Amino acid sequence: MDRSRLISLCSPALQAQGYLPEAAQERRIANQYRAIKRPILQRMRAMAAKSKPGEGAQLLMVTSALPGDGKTFTSISLARSIAREQAISALLVDADFIKPHISRILGAHKDPGLMDALADESLDVETLVRPTDVTGLSFLPAGRQRDSATELLASARLKAVMARLSAWDPRRVILLDTAPLLLSTDSRELAQVVRQVVLVVRSGSTPQLAVKEAISRIDKEKLTGLVLNQNEVKANSYYGYGSYGDQ
Amino acid sequence: MQVSFGKFFEELHGTWRFRWQALAVAWIVGWLGWAGVIFWSDMYKATARVFVDTGTPLKPVLQGLAVAQDANAQLNYVRQSLLSTPVLNRIASDAGLLTPQITDPRERARIKEDMNARVLITVRSGSDLGGEGRDSGGVIYGIVYKDTVRERALEVVQQLLNTLVKDTLLGKRQGSQDAQKFLETQIKSYEARLGEAEQRLADFKKRNVGVMPGEQGGYFNRLQSELDAVRAAQSALQVATSRRDEIVQQLRGDSLIAATAAAPPNLNGQNMQSGGGLASRIRETQAKLDELLLKYTDRHPDVIATRENLDELKRRRDADIDAMRHGDANAAADSGASSNPLYQSIQLALNQADVDVATLRRQLEGHRARVAELRSALNTVPQVEAEYEQLNRDYDVNKTQFTALLTQLQKARLGQQADSSGAVRFEVIEPPNANFKPSPPSRSQLIAAVLAAALGVGGGVAYLRHQLNPVFWSAVGLAAMSGATVLGVVNSAFPEAATRERRRDALWYALGVVGLLAVALLLVRANQLSWLPHGMERG
Numbered sequence: 001m002d003r004s005r006l007i008s009l010c011s012p013a014l015q016a017q018g019y020l021p022e023a024a025q026e027r028r029i030a031n032q033y034r035a036i037k038r039p040i041l042q043r044m045r046a047m048a049a050k051s052k053p054g055e056g057a058q059l060l061m062v063t064s065a066l067p068g069d070g071k072t073f074t075s076i077s078l079a080r081s082i083a084r085e086q087a088i089s090a091l092l093v094d095a096d097f098i099k100p101h102i103s104r105i106l107g108a109h110k111d112p113g114l115m116d117a118l119a120d121e122s123l124d125v126e127t128l129v130r131p132t133d134v135t136g137l138s139f140l141p142a143g144r145q146r147d148s149a150t151e152l153l154a155s156a157r158l159k160a161v162m163a164r165l166s167a168w169d170p171r172r173v174i175l176l177d178t179a180p181l182l183l184s185t186d187s188r189e190l191a192q193v194v195r196q197v198v199l200v201v202r203s204g205s206t207p208q209l210a211v212k213e214a215i216s217r218i219d220k221e222k223l224t225g226l227v228l229n230q231n232e233v234k235a236n237s238y239y240g241y242g243s244y245g246d247q
Numbered sequence: 248m249q250v251s252f253g254k255f256f257e258e259l260h261g262t263w264r265f266r267w268q269a270l271a272v273a274w275i276v277g278w279l280g281w282a283g284v285i286f287w288s289d290m291y292k293a294t295a296r297v298f299v300d301t302g303t304p305l306k307p308v309l310q311g312l313a314v315a316q317d318a319n320a321q322l323n324y325v326r327q328s329l330l331s332t333p334v335l336n337r338i339a340s341d342a343g344l345l346t347p348q349i350t351d352p353r354e355r356a357r358i359k360e361d362m363n364a365r366v367l368i369t370v371r372s373g374s375d376l377g378g379e380g381r382d383s384g385g386v387i388y389g390i391v392y393k394d395t396v397r398e399r400a401l402e403v404v405q406q407l408l409n410t411l412v413k414d415t416l417l418g419k420r421q422g423s424q425d426a427q428k429f430l431e432t433q434i435k436s437y438e439a440r441l442g443e444a445e446q447r448l449a450d451f452k453k454r455n456v457g458v459m460p461g462e463q464g465g466y467f468n469r470l471q472s473e474l475d476a477v478r479a480a481q482s483a484l485q486v487a488t489s490r491r492d493e494i495v496q497q498l499r500g501d502s503l504i505a506a507t508a509a510a511p512p513n514l515n516g517q518n519m520q521s522g523g524g525l526a527s528r529i530r531e532t533q534a535k536l537d538e539l540l541l542k543y544t545d546r547h548p549d550v551i552a553t554r555e556n557l558d559e560l561k562r563r564r565d566a567d568i569d570a571m572r573h574g575d576a577n578a579a580a581d582s583g584a585s586s587n588p589l590y591q592s593i594q595l596a597l598n599q600a601d602v603d604v605a606t607l608r609r610q611l612e613g614h615r616a617r618v619a620e621l622r623s624a625l626n627t628v629p630q631v632e633a634e635y636e637q638l639n640r641d642y643d644v645n646k647t648q649f650t651a652l653l654t655q656l657q658k659a660r661l662g663q664q665a666d667s668s669g670a671v672r673f674e675v676i677e678p679p680n681a682n683f684k685p686s687p688p689s690r691s692q693l694i695a696a697v698l699a700a701a702l703g704v705g706g707g708v709a710y711l712r713h714q715l716n717p718v719f720w721s722a723v724g725l726a727a728m729s730g731a732t733v734l735g736v737v738n739s740a741f742p743e744a745a746t747r748e749r750r751r752d753a754l755w756y757a758l759g760v761v762g763l764l765a766v767a768l769l770l771v772r773a774n775q776l777s778w779l780p781h782g783m784e785r786g
Contacts, residue, residue, distance in 0.1 A: 021740035029740060036735035073740065198734065201719055204260065208717045208728055215729055225734035228722050 007106050007132040007139045009080065017105060019073055033081040040078075040196060040224055041085070044173065047195055054167035059194040060224075061095075061176045063187050065214035069202040070229035072101050075177035078198075083136035088171045091129060093140040095176040097149045098184055100142035102177055113143030117161050118152040125161045126168050138172075140165075153189040162193045181214040188217065196224045203231040257720050258713070265709035270759045273705030277763055280697030281770055287693055288781055289685035290393040293400035295408045296677035300385040326368050329410055335359050338410075342402040366407065367391040387676070397681050404679040412673065430656045437649040444642040451638055455631050470621040473614050480611035487607050491600035497593050525564055532557045690779070691771045698767040702760075 014020045021029045040060060048057040062078065064071040079092040093114060094102040103109040108130065117125035130139045146152065165174055176194060178187040191197060197218050201211050215223065262269075328334070336359070339345040344358055369389040390407045394400035452459060536553045543550050688696070719725040722733045739745050773779050 018741060022744070025738070025740055025742065029737060032735055032737045036737070039732070039734055070737075074737070077737075199731075201725060203736075204264070204718050204720055206718060208719060211719070211725075211729055215731060223731055225732035226725055226729060227734050228719060228725050228736045230739050231721070231736050 005130050007108060007130050009076070009106070009132045009134045009137065009139075014105065019076055019105060021077075029077065030081065033077050036227055037078060037081050037085075040198065041082070041088075041173075043196060043224055048170065053170045054163045056162050056166045056174075056193060057195055058166055058170070058173045059162060059176065060173060060196045060198065061178055061187070061190055061194040062198050062200065063178045063214075064180050064200040064202075065182050065206055065210040067099075067180050067183065069180070069200050069206050071180070071200045072105075072177060074198075074200045074227055074229060075102065075175055079137055079175050080134055082173050082175070083134055085136075088173060089136040089138070089169065091138045091140060091165065091172050091174045093165075093174060093176045094142040095186075095190055096179045097142055097145070097153075097186055098179045100145075102139075103141040106139060106141075108139070108141040110144075111141045113141030114161070115143030115146055115149060115152065117143070118155070118157050119146060119148070121157065125164055129165075150186065150189075153186055158189065159193055181217055182210060191218060191222065195222060197222045198224055199226045200229050201226050202229050205230070258710075260720065261713040261718065262706070262710045264718075265712045266756055268712065269705035269709035270756065270763075271705075272708045273701040273760075273763055276704045277697060277701035277766065280700060281694060281766075284690055284693045284697060284770075285780055287690055288395045289689050290395060291397040291400045291681050291683075292391060292393050292686035293397075293404040293679055293681035294392075294677065295390045295404050295675070295679040296387055297390075297408065297411065297673060297675045298385055298387050299673045329368065329407060330363055330366060332359075334410055335363065338362075338403055338406040341406055342399050344399065344403075362403070365393050366403075390679075393686060397683065401679055401681045404681070408675070408679055412675075427656065427660065430652055434649065434652045434656060437645060437652060441642075441645045441649050444638070444645050448638045448642055451634065455635075459631070459635065467625075470618065470625070473618045473621060477611065477614040477618060480607055480614055484604065484607040484611055487600065487603040491597065491604055494593060494597040494600050498590075498597060525560065525567060529557065529560045529564055532560055690774045694767055694770045694774065698763065701763065 008014075010020075015022065044058060044060070051057050062071060062075045075092060079090045082088065082090040092102070094100050095114060096102070097115060100109055100113075103111070103113065111130070112123075112128050114125070114128075117123050117128060125140070128140060128143075130141070132139050152158070162174075166172075176190055178190050181187050181199075199211070199214060199218065211226075336345070339359055339362055344362060345355060349355055349358070367390075369391070371387045371389070372385075388411060390404050390411065392400050392403045392407070394403065532553060536550065536557055539547065539550045539553055545551070545554075719728065722736045726733045770779070
């Protein structure tokens with residue numbers, strides 16, 4: 001593999017920016033994500049058993065109601081957790097065209113990505129997928145910014161691209177990190193092509209009303225569940241279930 | 248208990264989200280409030296209290312005449328006189344509120360109005376003092392005045408007190424004179440009424456002599472004695488009547504008639520015409536007849552005539568005797584029976600008996616009549632009693648009132664004299680005094696209050712925002728509220744960093760709050776040192 005194409009997901013820079021947990025928390029958070037991915041994967045397997053390859057059973061969308069809820073962190077962590085699974089791999093797609101955050105922090109914001117594949121029919125999206133230094137995890141950047149992003153997303157091209165990605169490897173989970181639901185309509189379009197949606201909520205920050213609104217915009221069938229992010233350890237001791245089984 | 252504790256912390260946590268907004272609001276409110284305090288002037292309160300005994304002249308004079316001495320009316324009177332224009336003017340200029348420099352009449356009026364508004368006069372019942380008993384009827388007047396300058400407040404209260412004391416005396420005297428006039432009028436009217444009542448009573452007594460209550464005792468006795476008299480008269484009459492009848496029987500007795508028939512002729516002139524005359528004519532005629540019979544026979548006309556004459560006379564004599572038998576007095580006299588002394592004495596007795604009977608009869612009738620009179624009079628007794636009671640009552644009532652009024656008038660006159668000799672009781676129970684500390688709320692207190700308000704408003708704003716914008720703190724809450732599955736909970740990835748960040752934040756925040764407190768303290772200190780300006784100089 002071309003080493004220059006390798007995306008680094010273990011850099012200290014990432015940690016410094018807060019997208020990777022610090023060493024002391026690594027294990028606990030890994031456990032928590034393990035718990036989170038289980039129902040997702042279960043569902044995915046059930047869906048995959050009923051459908052043919054290329055129908056996008058592996059497609060999963062990670063979104064939030066508002067920016068700053070920890071969507072990016074969740075996407076990355078969840079992707080890494082899934083990648084550790086045996087017999088399956090993960091593909092993290094930056095589908096946030098408003099703010100291609102992941103692409104930026106991974107240093108791939110100038111690289112061609114999903115948007116380019118959508119715009120150019122001749123382009124094979126699979127060629128744009130980049131390997132990372134995490135085994136079993138690959139990354140598709142957002143691509144270059146375009147004004148016609150919305151139209152492109154609404155087109156049938158998106159379906160084709162997604163079909164191509166899912167057909168490439170039936171055992172590859174495709175994680176789409178999208179823009180906050182309440183801030184853009186892109187996510188709605190993307191939600192059409194995925195089979196599961198995960199909504200990230202930030203503890204003590206995301207307004208309840210916003211969460212409610214966001215949920216209402218998601219197809220009930222597709223909403224696999226919510227993830228409560230950044231929960232204070234102390235406040236959690238009586239209510240939450242996430243600390244149970246830790247450490 | 249755990250639940251509510253957790254809930255409490257959740258609320259606190261939630262409010263904490265908006266702490267910086269809270270602080271900003273607190274600062275704004277604080278500064279606005281403190282700017283307002285500049286316009287507030289400290290007021291010093293001066294008070295004085297005086298006890299006035301209204302028990303002397305006013306109250307007893309009007310007691311019982313259903314004229315209540317209203318403390319409020321008195322107070323109004325006092326207040327009006329205390330705060331009348333000339334008095335206010337004088338006090339205002341004496342106390343330095345109205346200086347000669349202030350010439351604008353509107354300004355002067357405003358100052359006086361201001362002052363008027365800040366004077367407070369209260370009245371309380373003096374019975375609160377206890378000891379004296381409620382009858383003393385004293386009142387406590389309180390004078391309260393506030394001013395920005397302590398000495399001025401004191402001066403004004405002193406002046407007001409002096410004026411009050413003077414006015415009290417004057418006010419009382421006036422009241423006493425009015426009361427006296429009132430009494431005099433009342434007395435005149437009662438006097439008239441009394442005269443009428445007396446007259447009515449006298450008339451009544453006259454009308455009902457003998458039937459008056461009290462006299463009735465003798466009255467019943469009279470009735471009784473009359474009844475007895477009736478009975479006595481009846482029996483006496485009976486006796487007299489039977490005696491008379493006896494005498495009549497005697498008169499008609501044969502022996503008596505025989506005696507009278509054989510009676511020698513009485514050559515009393517009177518008898519010739521009467522029965523005595525008849526008897527003698529019979530004898531004469533008989534003698535004549537005898538004489539004629541000596542010469543002539545029965546067939547001689549003279550003899551026949553004389554016999555006829557004699558028969559005639561005898562017939563008359565018999566008739567008279569008959570009549571005498573039947574009690575004919577004339578017949579008795581004619582027959583000459585009355586010339587008989589026996590007859591005469593019996594006749595006298597009969598006359599007397601007749602007289603007695605007649606007298607007794609008259610007496611009986613008299614007694615009976617009086618009995619009837621007494622009985623009918625007695626029937627009207629209850630009526631009379633009632634009427635008498637009524638009249639007596641009227642009279643008594645009028646008399647009592649009249650006497651009472653007289654007494655009170657006397658008292659009033661005495662009282663007034665006592666007044667002028669200075670016997671009205673009043674006592675200054677609290678001489679004019681003013682606190683050295685400004686009366687609440689003082690500026691310092693206001694500064695602190697503004698601080699409290701600022702913090703309160705800030706906190707309130709934060710809490711309100713929290714309430715309007717709730718968030719999730721737990722998976723449970725999230726699941727419940729959203730109705731969706733919670734896949735899991737992820738803790739803070741950098742707890743230590745987060746903690747450090749929080750600590751730093753809290754520190755800055757504390758600094759902000761402390762800063763606010765410090766400003767408040769500084770302002771209080773500045774106020775105490777009189778460095779703070781006064782926005783408006785108050786009259």
